[in-house]
Amino acid sequence: xxxxxxxxxxxxxxxxxxxxxxxxxxxxxxxxxxxxxxxxxxxxxxxxxxxxxxxxxxxxxxxxxxxxxxxxxxxxxxxxxxxxxxxxxxxxxxxxxxxxxxxxxxxxxxxxxxxxxxxxxxxxxxxxxxxxxxxxxxxxxxxxxxxxxxxxxxxxxxxxxxxxxxxxxxxxxxxxxxxxxxxxxxxxxxxxxxxxxxxxxxxxxxxxxxxxxxxxxxxxxxxxxxxxxxxxxx
Numbered sequence: 001x002x003x004x005x006x007x008x009x010x011x012x013x014x015x016x017x018x019x020x021x022x023x024x025x026x027x028x029x030x031x032x033x034x035x036x037x038x039x040x041x042x043x044x045x046x047x048x049x050x051x052x053x054x055x056x057x058x059x060x061x062x063x064x065x066x067x068x069x070x071x072x073x074x075x076x077x078x079x080x081x082x083x084x085x086x087x088x089x090x091x092x093x094x095x096x097x098x099x100x101x102x103x104x105x106x107x108x109x110x111x112x113x114x115x116x117x118x119x120x121x122x123x124x125x126x127x128x129x130x131x132x133x134x135x136x137x138x139x140x141x142x143x144x145x146x147x148x149x150x151x152x153x154x155x156x157x158x159x160x161x162x163x164x165x166x167x168x169x170x171x172x173x174x175x176x177x178x179x180x181x182x183x184x185x186x187x188x189x190x191x192x193x194x195x196x197x198x199x200x201x202x203x204x205x206x207x208x209x210x211x212x213x214x215x216x217x218x219x220x221x222x223x224x225x226x227x228x229x230x231x232x233x234x
Contacts (some may be wrong), residue, residue: 004128013135019112020143020198021205026110029103030144031194035155038162040148042096043103044141046085048134051113053081055133058121074117075108082107096165112140143201150197155189157182 019025026047033039057077065073086104089097097104107113116136121129153159157179163171187193 004124006128006131009128009131010135013132013137013139014142015139015205017136018139018143018205019136020140021202023112023115025112025115026140027198029106029110030140030147031191031198033100033103034144034147034151034194035189036152036162037145037148037160038096038166039099040144041141042089042093042100042166044137044144046089046104047107047110047113048137048141049085050078050081050107051116051137051140052130052133054078054113054117055121055129056126057081058117059124059126059129062122070122071114071118074114074122078113078117079108093166099165112136147194147197147201151188151193153178155185155187155193157184 013019017023020027020030029043029047033043054074054077058074061073061077082105085107086097089100089104116132120132124132149159152161157177159176159178160171160174163174167174188197
């Protein structure tokens with residue numbers, strides 16, 4: 001059973017077991033709509049809400065469903081919260097909802113959401129389950145937003161374009177033009193570009209993990225050597 005320690009849950013969701021960088025789950029929506037920051041924030045926030053609420057609901061019913069209907073019940077819960085998010089987006093961010101299209105209802109089939117419901121929420125109490133949903137959802141959303149920012153910057157030469165689609169008229173002037181008269185780089189905003197940039201992100205994370213592991217091993221070896229030397233002197 002996964003640890004219910006808050007610090008461990010946070011580290012797992014944000015780094016060690018990040019859904020996008022480690023588990024490689026939910027790649028279809030992640031790569032499909034991450035061509036701008038506003039799209040990434042919209043989908044990331046929607047996934048975060050569904051993941052958190054689903055984890056809480058699954059945790060609350062975990063002792064009241066039989067093994068035979070466990071997974072169908074989880075799917076129904078996820079579908080219900082996805083429908084709520086979809087209706088809210090239709091009501092308040094309709095233009096963004098139209099841009100994201102099928103990727104909002106497809107949150108139901110996101111393996112990250114069902115995976116956390118089955119692997120964590122069905123085995124833990126509500127508070128750790130909610131925290132797990134928040135951290136896993138945040139980890140997924142951060143990767144999505146970072147990918148969206150890189151693709152928008154390289155592909156269009158801007159950042160935070162069309163943010164009014166999500167935040168309203170207050171965000172109409174949030175666009176940052178990085179290069180004036182930029183010749184758009186189409187590859188970056190198409191799905192193949194998303195695969196390439198995602199590969200770079202995964203490689204960078206693996207390099208950081210390898211460096212930290214080597215550093216930890218070196219510290220352990222140094223500590224053991226000091227203990228041996230101290231013992232010989234004594």
